[in-house]
Amino acid sequence: MTQARHWQKSSFSDGSDGDACVELAASARTLHLRESETPDTELTTTTEPLAHLIRGVKSGLFHAATPR
Numbered sequence: 001m002t003q004a005r006h007w008q009k010s011s012f013s014d015g016s017d018g019d020a021c022v023e024l025a026a027s028a029r030t031l032h033l034r035e036s037e038t039p040d041t042e043l044t045t046t047t048e049p050l051a052h053l054i055r056g057v058k059s060g061l062f063h064a065a066t067p068r
Contacts, residue, residue: 005032 005025012021023039025032031050033043056062 007034009036 005027007023007025010022010024021036023034023036029046031045031047033045033050034041
């Protein structure tokens with residue numbers, strides 16, 4: 001039997017009950033992420049790779065280069 005996940009909205013969500021936010025749920029050693037527009041599609045990972053991704057995003061690693 002599968003236990004229901006407790007999904008939490010991103011703090012960057014607009015606070016409404018709309019479907020424009022990222023949600024996260026944790027189970028044992030696995031993190032589950034989904035976009036509320038497509039709740040049946042989940043990304044699963046562990047804390048270490050997710051921490052690397054967040055650090056990269058915060059540092060600007062993924063910003064597109066500005067054309068000159």
